[in-house]
Each structure stands twice: as C-alpha cells, then as structure tokens.
Amino acid sequence: MRIEPPATGEPPRPHGPRDPGDAWVISPSGEKYWGRFGAAGLLAVDPDRGVLLQHRAAWSHHGDTWGLPGGARHQHEGAEAAALRESAEEAGVPAGALHPRFMSVLDLQVWTYSTLMADVREPFEPVISDPESRELAWIPVEDVEALPLHPGFAASWQKLRPLLAVRPAVVVDAANVVGSVPDGWWKDRAGAAARLLEAMGSLASEGLSASVLSLPADRWYPEFLVVLEGRARGVGEAQVPAGIGVVRAEGDGDDAVAGAAARLADSGRSVTVVTSDKELAARSLAVGAAVLGSGEFRDLLRY
Template sequence: MTIEPPAPGEPRRPTGPRDPGDAWVIAPTGERYWGRFGAAGLLAADAERGILLQHRVGWSHHGGTWALPGGARHEGEGAGEAALREAHEEASVPADAVRQRFWSVLDLDVWTYTTVIADVVEPFDPQIGDAESVALEWVPVDAVADRPLHPAFASAWEQLRPLLAARPAVVIDAANVVGSVPDGWWRDRAGAAGRLIDRTRQWRDRGVDAAELDLPASLWFPDVSVVLEGQAKAALAGQDGESSGIRVVPAPGEGDDEIVTETQRRIGAGEQVVVVTSDRGLADRVSAVGARVVGAGWLLSQLDERS
C-alpha cells in the first residue's frame, strides 16, 4: 500500500511497511515527484454513474482536493498493474470490474505518471480502503470540473474528457490475414485461425500505439472482432466467443458479408472502426460505411513486433 507523504508543514502519519517505489524523485530543477519508479492512477468510467473520484485527506499533498485513486509504482510493476492495485487498495475496485480502454502518459523524463482509463463492465460500490481518502464518489462527467480538483488532475482532465467519447475497434478479415503468409495454413485452416486469434489477443492486451489507430493519448486497448469463415470456424472450439475485448465471429455465409455487417454494427454503436483486409473489393465496401482500412501487413508487422 502506498501512503503519500504529508504536505509540507503537516505532521507525518504512520506509513507501515514501505515499498522501494515509495520515494521522491527530484528533478534537476528541484521539483519533487512521488514514486521512484513513476506513478499511476485509475480513471474508472461508469456509463451510468460517471467518474470515480477520491476526496483526498487534508494532510496529504493538495489535501482536500478531488483526484483519482492512484500512487507510486512498485519496482518492475507495469502501469496498468499499478493503477489497478492502487485503486483496489484505496477504493476496493475489483480488478475484473473494469476493462482498460486507453492510457495517457505524462512523461517528464525523470518521472512518469500514467492515467489508466477503464470502463466499468461490472458495477461495484467503492469503499475507502486506507487513510488517504475522506470520501469516494461517482461524479457525473459534466460535474467533474465543478469539484476542487488536484491541480495535476485538473490539467489532465482537460485533455482526457474529450477522449472519453473515443471507442476504437478493429475488425479482422481472418481469411485474408492468414492467407497472406505462405506458412502452410491451407493444411490446417482452423489451427492457423486459432493462432491468429491468440496472437491478436496478446497484441490487444499489451496495448496498441495511439498513432496506429490515428488517435491521441499513448496506448489504446481496442475491442477486436475476428471474423472466421469456412473451415476456419472450427477454431471456435477453443474460444469462448468474446473475452478480454476479443470477439470471435463465425460467418454463416460469405466472410466478406459478415465483415461488413460487423463493421456496420460497431459503427452504429458509436465506435471508430479499423478493418484489417487487403481485399480491395471488401475494402471499398467497408470504406463506404465509414470504416478506415489497413492491409493485412499492418497487423502482421505489429504481431511480429510483439512476438
């Protein structure tokens, strides 16, 4: 558990066991930042209730303000892990109740702070878990800026709020992607499709560079649809249909028709869709309904980089 040190002039509160990450980083110009290995916080967004905010205890730095649950990263700990751990410790946020959508990273060279924006997928009631909080509240998006915000969060919120409307999705023409590599896929179409799904899940779970999706921020975790046709549909036997942002879609008929249908469904839900295919005819069809198209090589190059 991270306990941030008190504000200057305030008495120090008991901290208990400390992690090596619980230390100040001092910039060459004298500014101090909490978290030897950087810090991270969780912005949990609930479609019905708004943003989960923490009212900071008075003795903390900028006490009395509202901010996000968060704190110093542990040694060797990823930003996503740290944000979820801190949110659990401070607000009892269940890790499986939220799904990461994107990260926004403040990089000051000597120190980083990562805001992990996550959608609530299972409603939960936050509970104060340590001495750093006076209260925890779900605050409607339009009312967040009306609170006395921690200065750093107030600055970040101006950049983050517009991005809450962005919901990228990737629809993959599995037959086209698998067929673009002459590795013997024709001898086991289902096996090749299964390997593509597994690699795609790993790619998605590690985060996709924002520039690849033509979006701001740092990393995104888009929802992904992998459309299977013909013999490749046997790969469904090893899948649960949809998990961790990956939806495996069997085409009842022509794969191209199902890809267009899936693209239209996602666009209709307000998502910004990227379709992965090198089929020119299909590319024209999905472009006509509002999707951006990238070739099979776009995905394969990123899967190779993450292997």
C-alpha cells in the same frame, strides 16, 4: 502493515518493507513528484454513475482536493498493474469489474504519470481502505469541473474528458491475415485460425499503440471482432480467447466484414478493418472505417 500518521504534506509512513519507488522525484526547477519510477492512477467510468474520484486527505500533496485513486509505481511494475493495484489499495476497486479502454501518459522527462481509463462492467461500491482518502464518490462527468480538483488532474481532465466518447473496435478479416503468409493454412484452416486467435488474445491484453489506430492518448484496448469463413468456422469456442469476439460468416466473409464495420461505425464506434484485400478495403473506407494491412497486423501479433 501498520501506518503512522504523517507529517503535513507527506505520505503515511509504513512499518515494514517499503518499495524503492516510494520516494519523491525533484525536478531541476524544484517541483516535487511522488514516485521514483513514476506514478499511475485509475479513471474508472460507470455508464450510470460517472467517474470514481478520491477526496484526498488534508496531509497529502495538494491535500483536500479531488483526483484519481493512484500512487507510485513499484520497481519493475507496469503502469496498468500499478493503476489497478493502487486503486484496489486506496478504494477497494475490484480489478475484475473493469475493462481497460485506454492509457494516457503525462511525460515530464524526470517523471511520468500514467492514467488508465477503464469501463466498469460490474458495478461496485468503493471502500476507503487507507488514510489517503477523506471520501470516495461517483461524480457525474458534467459535474467534475465544479469540484476543487488536484492541479495535475484538473489539467489532464481537459484532455481525458473528450476521449471518454471514443470507443475503438477492430474488425479482422481472418482469411486475409492467415492467407498472407505460406504457413500451410490451406491444409488446416481451422488450426490456422486458432493460432491467429491465440496471438490476438495476447494483443488484446497488451493493447495497441494509439498511432496504429490513429487516435489520441498513448495506448488503446479496443474491442476485437474476428470474422471466420469456410472451414475456419470450425474453431472451437474453447479456442477463442477472452476479450475476442468471433463472427462465423454463413456466406461470403468479405460481406460479413463489411457489414460488421458498417454496424459498428453507425453506432458511433471508431472502427479499423484489418485486411489487404483492395475491394474490401475500399468498402470499409466507404462506411467510415480506417484500414490496417494484414502484414502490418501480423507484425503486431509477433507470431
């Protein structure tokens, strides 16, 4: 698709089909926001290099400032998909190199901006691939505020920066979750555990509401660790979805859950243990973990 140079303050004009989301939203007080269906951006964080920022072209809205790669959401497009698409289009960000950690949404009633924060798992070099960028650079976290920032990003950065230190983990007492309903699990515990893992794979992709984990932001994509004991340990590796870790307890499953929770909490993680066992819940709370009941967790799984 060919791009024509834009007038000052306007986005580039493409020749070809244009998504209906590519339009301004005007608030009652006159402020302009790009994206009829809202907008989304990517906050990619590399543990060694910092955050990926875009030096915006002078013609753009609040031009010549630094902000996140991002743009208007397409019609019927989710915020995560939009953030990944826009960052690929504007900065050549490979989606497979990232692991989402949280989503934060600025809701202005007439318009929303969703920031997807993702950890870089495979280092990459950004590439300027459209006219919206003057420069793309990895900026150390402590240096971000020294740049001339886009006003919207400058305001959101005050809330986003402290969240970079939050790394949630969910430890699941599989025996307790599976045993919370009479679905025949006692006849085939490995099969019941496999069904639980399959449902958790979908949950890991969708993420959890921040309210479930008692954390700020809007949605989190925590690390999931499932403890299997007894015959449930027979679940095959091929039945474990991507993004789900498994501990096959050699001894007592409760000890394995409590031990995993303690190790994660000691490493600075924000830990939630899924169980309705009162003794295990007390042990989890004692090491600083939160507790989510098995029934509540099954409701989230929808299976």
